Amino acid sequence: MHEYGKVWTLFESGKVENKVDILILGDGYTSKEKKKFHSDVKKLVGVLFDTEPFKSQKKNFNVRAIDIASDRSGISNPRMDFWVNTPLGLSFNAFDSDRYVLSFENEAIREIAANAPYDAIMMVANTRKYGGGGIFNLYATTSSDTEPAAYVFVHEFGHSFAGLADEYYTSSVAYEDFNAPGVEPWEPNATALLDPENLKWKKYTAESTPIPTPWNQEQYDKASYEYQKKRTEMRARGASESDMEKLFREVKNITEPMLRSERYFGKVGAFEGAMYRGKGLYRPEVDCIMFTRNPDYFCKVCSAGILRVITLYTE
Template sequence: MRVSLLLLLLTASTALAAPRTFRVDYFHTGNATEERFSLERLVVEPLPWPGHPTRMVDDTNLGKYLFEVRDRKTNRLLYSRGFASIFGEWELTGEAKQGHRTFSESLRFPSPEGPVQVLLKKRDAQNAFREVWSLVVDPKDPFVDPSSPPAPGALIKFLENGPPQDKVDFLILGDGYTEAERPKFEKDARRMLDILFSYSPFKERKADFNVWGLMPGAAESGISRPSTGIHRRPPLGSTYDAFGAERYILTFDNAALRDTAAFAPYEFVEILANGNTYGGGGIHNLFGTVAADSLWAPYVFVHEFGHHFAGLADEYYSSASVYGPAPEDRVEPWEKNVTALKDPTQLKWKDLVTPGTPIPTPWNQVAFDAHSVQIQQRRQKIRAERKPEAEMDALFTSQRDWEEKFLGALKVAGKVGAFEGAMYESRGFYRPQTDCVMFTRDRVPFCAVCQHGISEVIDLYAGPARTQTRKTP
């Protein structure tokens, strides 16, 4: 299939201004207590680097991992980005205590002019970054692969507000859509975008975004759902039941994802999975996912994009988690919207706290938790008995209606404080407001702290030009 005319024009218009995009694909292997890294391949992608030359250094302090690219001769910092990974989540599961697994991952950066040192860092027990892997990359190495894989189809322009280097470039990929369903993919994507840009601060910053779309045609409609015996091979490998969680949609096929996405300028990726069962996922600076036909797709899309785009933490704590409990001696999370509140006087969002609000902030958690227990019991019963999805939708609707009324009636509703209950734990972690997109399925906005965190990331890609290109995060 030929690359679209739009793609060719985009490539020609920016080729002189920007280097190509370089990619390091590697294997990430380990278990709950150890991990190893090994090079898989070095790739030069078809398109120029979409980022701005003055925004090469990531100063957001987000992500469980961080990678740096340094000039081999001078040790000058050329590029850095924080991120999270599938391995970083999997290592917290019970399965990781029983055996090893390997995941493929990628690091993308502007093609260097000469040899560079690529350093991968991970947060230690105190959440400080420590080097865990390093390799030298020479762009003139004969094994660097500049060839292009087969194009996945025409590049769709959902929203274009300027050159890629000046904007946040957001790519929506369709998975599990047949060629006959291409119009459905475009309709689904536009519907999700309308929802996303109705939320602040995306609404106010819409002009800072370009949104692109790609949809490799699937042989059959839908994606895998192993817990119900459904196994398919969609082009991007999307599947429900990641880590044994029936609602969690991920792809473990990194090569398919990256080789497809390489035909669009992008910093962020959302996979629209062609399915109607409630589900989705989001990993910071990796990708987000959503089941496009679920009744709750608009909410899941926005919630999971919050994870992927700004590294926002889950603020809920009553739903079953695939991860083990947090240690008793909780360290301060790196996520901007949750805190262990070791010192109430040093609350990390103290500048946003509503005057006169006590820290920590009382909020009648006992009554909320009692209702949540009932909901979870009914939810488990519906899944165990494989009831129609409509029954789950009805349950979630009744839960939303009750929670909106309960949380909205609290005296502290709408105020910024520190409310106990977050990050899958009812005790020990705190969130900024009683309600938020990251807490419930309620028809509420992102809280003030989440909005601030999202704005910081938008600024990293589309804010004023930066001069601190040599700063080390």
């Protein structure tokens, strides 16, 4: 039997009816790891609210967590034939993507979450293995003990809370037919640019910025695809998480200065490459939390999308 503990508050800014209530749930934490869960949550939530627009909007949020004890530490990893019966049912390899952490035990999740008020759920998996996931209006997940854990926490919350699209396109994904050709994506931070004169985030663009906006995509793609190939090879031979994190740092050291040197860095335009496609879909800025692990900020369009959802809940 799993143990469900008390609800505890990280911070409370006001009544639930006019605040965004975030609820954090942990999976794969034993009763002896409760202090670790508390420490992990405080670290991850701290980074979220050091990130704009959440930082300036903190007054509009309440954040709570529930202590949930698993019988065993960790979550299931099917590719390693490692199985754990956890309260929330989190597992790697969702939709046959090794890093994708989801649960199909929605009833169990909602039963536990019903012990506290919530508008958004974030689940933290007690594991050293890199992973996470986020589905709009459902929940988001992240692994607890990886070097990029805080980044993944913020990135995946962008998906689940504000419906932001992934802007990257060089990583392998569980599905590719995400957006039909000739159809404008509903997500606020991606466009098919079917009508360049009426770009959906036009109000954030300067008249001097060309649409579509030029950037050195060929140079970036070469570096990124080489990294993805190496990443796949390392995973196949069972490389350690420390070695994988070293690779993450290496690619950041290459691509971050590359993107920062772009003529239109920090400008809103329409940069080709978004939503798992290198051609035909465009993102608002050359870099963003939704594009790479390099920045610690959302672009202007993503920030505006987040603010719209905050306003929906609070006004």
